[in-house]
Amino acid sequence: MVRFFNKEEEATIIAAIQAAELATSGEIRVHVEVGARKPALQVATRVFGELGMQKTQDRNGVLILLAVDRREFAIIGDEGINKVVPEDFWDTERDLMQQHFKRGEFATGIEKAIQQIGVKLRQYFPYQTDDVNELPDEISYNK
Numbered sequence: 001m002v003r004f005f006n007k008e009e010e011a012t013i014i015a016a017i018q019a020a021e022l023a024t025s026g027e028i029r030v031h032v033e034v035g036a037r038k039p040a041l042q043v044a045t046r047v048f049g050e051l052g053m054q055k056t057q058d059r060n061g062v063l064i065l066l067a068v069d070r071r072e073f074a075i076i077g078d079e080g081i082n083k084v085v086p087e088d089f090w091d092t093e094r095d096l097m098q099q100h101f102k103r104g105e106f107a108t109g110i111e112k113a114i115q116q117i118g119v120k121l122r123q124y125f126p127y128q129t130d131d132v133n134e135l136p137d138e139i140s141y142n143k
Helices: 007-020 040-050 091-102 106-124
Strands: 027-033 061-067 072-077
Touching: 007 027, 007 106, 027 040, 027 106, 040 061, 040 072, 061 106, 072 091, 091 106
Parallel strands: 027 061
Antiparallel strands: 061 072
8 A cells, every 4th residue: 555645644644633533523644545537526425434534422523634646635424513603614724725735745734724724623523522533544545
């Protein structure tokens, strides 16, 4: 399996996920898809289900998917998020990631977006003292 991020970049992204999840009960995952034949949004929808992200208690999972061969990405949230946030909720993170990606700063773009997602989700899904980490924090790659 080819890794898109080096070990330091992966560690930075995982640390950002862990820090963001201390602000919110939301769950954040990052997935890298190599060789995707369909648009990133379609792939993200499939991967969301494959990773079991719809199984969180509050249906508040977020997936950031990179379709590296297509040079596309997608950010999607589960139905619990989509019911309470405005339609343009992910636009700021999309724009932030695009700015960094244009400079080849993929890990930084994802790290900064994750930080913002944690802050924004806190308003709708604050961290609970009995919160359980329902999904793994590591980056997943397609097989």
